[in-house]
Amino acid sequence: MKKMFLDDIREVEWIYDAELAAEFEVVRSYADFLAYIQKNGLPDFISFDNDLGLDENGQIAPDGYAAAKWLVYKSGLDLRNLKFKVHSANPVAAEQIRSLLKNNIRYSKYYEESFSNI
Structure with missing residues (x-):
């Protein structure tokens, strides 16, 4: 089982x-998140942080929610079997990530079941 840990600071053991x-591949930034998935495919499990620090220009980096949005809206990947956890200390962003992924997975499974017999 491939597992990814997206966090700019924390270690998996924390x-x-x-x-x-x-068991985890540690990914520290949004750019590395995209690069990993584009090279290796979708992991079976992703553990998301939201706040990913600053980019190389000292600006606020794209966050874990941006990574989740990329998965849902731009990656073109089938997320129906994705398992995930949000370990972010930011409660609002954590709920945004959870809700986006849960709703997408739930809708995709419903859509498949509803229209597979047509």
């Missing part, structure tokens, strides 16, 4: 049991 740390 969120998950230390024994699980080796």
Whole structure:
């Protein structure tokens, strides 16, 4: 099972049991998130942080919500089997990420079930 940990600062062990740390590919930025998925495909599980610090120009970097929006609206990937957790300390952004992904996955499964017999 491929697992990704999107966070600019935290280590996997801060969120998950230390024994699980080796199972995760750690990705530190939005750009690295896109590059990883474009090269390796969609992981089976993604753990999302939202606030991803500053970019190379000292500006606020695209965040975990931007990464989730890219998955849903631009990646063209089938997300129906994606498992995820949001470990962000930002409660509003965490809910935005959860809601976007849950709704997309739920709708995709419903759409497939509803129209597969046509």
